[in-house]
Amino acid sequence: MRNILTICGKELKSYFTSPIAYLLMALFGLIFGYFFASATVFFVNAGLRQQLGGQQAPMSVNEYVISPLLGNASVVGLFLIPLISMRLFAEEKRTGTIELLMTSPISDWEIILGKWLGAMSMYLCVLGVSAINVALLFAYGQPDWRPILTGYLGLILQGGTVLAIGTFISTTTKNQIIAGAATFSVCLLLWVLSWVSSYNDAGWAQAVAYCSILTHFEPFSKGIIDTKDLVFYISAIFLGLFLTSRSIESLRWRA
C-alpha cells in the first residue's frame, strides 16, 4: 500500500511540476464553462417563455442544465484523458527510469496501481474545476444534489476506464505522442460504437453498442445507478490494468 501511494504521489507531483496539469484544468474549465453558460442561458430563456405562455409547471434545473452538462463533460473527458495517461509509462521507458522502478523492491501491480491512481487524482483535479459552476447553480437555485453526485460518480468511472486503457497503451511505446494519439483513437471508437444500435437491431449490434463507454454513462447523468453499468466500468478498468500488467511483464521478457 505504501509503495502504491509513493508512486501515486510521484505521478501527481510530476503533473503539477509540468504545465500539463494547469493546461488541462484551464482547458476543461474553459470548455465546461462555455457549455455551462449556454445551458443556463437556454434554461433561463425557456423558463421565461414558459411563464409568458402561462404554464406553471416548474422546469427542472437537473433535467435541463445538469444532465446535458454532465453528458458534455463526459465527451470532453474523452478528449482530455489521453493527455493525462499518455506519459505514464512512455516517458519512463524513454528516459530509462523504468529501470529504477522495475529493479526496486516493489511489484509490478504496485507500480501500475500507483500510476493509475496518480492519473485518476489528476483527472479528479481537472473534474474539480467544474465544481465552481455547479456551486453557482446551488447559489442561485435549488437543484437536486443526488443526480449531480451520481453524475460525477459516472464521470469518475468513465474516466477510470479510459485511463486504464490509456495506461495500457502507454506501456506499448516510448513515444508519448503515439500513446496519446492511439488512446484518443480508441476513446473515439468506444464513443461512436453506440451509433451502431441506432441503425441495426441485430444481436451483434446490441453487443457492439454495449461496449460503448458513453451509453453506460447516460443513466448516471440522470441519477440512476444501474448495476449493469457499474459492472461494465469496473470490469473495463480491471481489464485495462490487467493488460497493462501483461504488457509490463512482456517488457521484461522481450527487453
Next chain:
Amino acid sequence: MIKVEGLTKRYARNIAVKNISFEVGQGEIVGFLGKNGAGKTTTMRVLTCFLPPTSGKASVAGFDVLEQSLEVRKRIGYLPETPPLYPEMEISTYLTFVAKLKGIPHAEISKRVDEVCERTSIADVRETIIGKLSKGYRQRVGLAQAIIHNPPVLILDEPTSGLDPEQQREARQLIASLSGDHTIILSTHILSEVEQSCSKVIIINAGEIVASDSVANLHNRRHANEFIHVEVAGAPANQVKQRLEQVAGVASVEYRDSSDTLAAFEVRSLENYSVRPELARAIVQSGWNLTELRPVGESLEEIFLELTKSETPASKDKEEEVVAQ
C-alpha cells in the same frame, strides 16, 4: 555473494549472453570488461531482476533472481548506463522518492538522504532541479540513488562514462571508498579503470567469458619474460646493441628508434630473468648516458585486445541495439 551458473539470455533474433558462469565473493570489486555489445549490460540486467534469464541460474546473497526477485532487489543498488533520473525533480525530492521505493522506514529517510548527499558530494546542490545538472552531477545523483538503502551489492553500469578525467577520478575514488561494505560489480570499457579500482576482472566477449582472474594474475599469466624499453644517449646505436646483447639473461635486442644523439631498444629477457640491474650497469660502465629504462609489461589493454579478438566483428554490432531497446 553473487553466483551465476550457465546463464543464457536470448533476444528474439540473437543471443546476448551464452552460458556464462562466475562467482563474486563478499566485499570484492569486480570489473566487467568488454566491448560495446559484448553482453555486459544484459548480464547486469539479469542480476538486477530487470530481465529474466532465458536459461541458467543467477543468485544474489543466496536469493534467486527469478524465484525471489523482491528479496534480491532489496539487496541490490543499481546504476544503469543512463542514470534513471526524473529531470523535473529536485535532487532531494528525487532521493526521498527513491528511498521510499527501496522501502526505507519513514523515520530514517531524511537521515539517509543527508548521508548519501554528503557521501557523493552533492549536498551543496541538493535543492537543484535535476534537469539543470551537469553530466558529472547527474552521475553522482545516480550513484547516490544506488547506495541510498545501503545495499550489500552494488551493480554499476559504466559509472564513469561521459565524465571528464577529473570527474572520472572522483567517481573512482568514491567507488573505492564504498568497497569495504559493499560487493561491487562495475562494467566498463576503460581498462585503466579496472586496473585501478578492481580486485578481479571478468572479460566478456560476444556473450562469453574469455577471462576471469585477478588483475595481477592476468598480467602475469601470459609471459614470464620481461620486455624492457632502453634509451641510451651519446653512443653509436650498433655498439650499444652489441653490448646489450652480451648482458646475461638477455634473449634479444630490437632496434626501435634512433637519432644522432639517442638510441632506443626493446630488450626481451629470457624466462624468469630480471635483467634490468645488469642492463643499467652495462650501459653506465661503458661510459654512455642511460636516459630511460622501463619495463614494457604487457598491458591489460593488449591482453584485452588479444582475448576479445573476434573473427566476425560485423555480426556483433546488432546486440547492443537490441539491448538498448
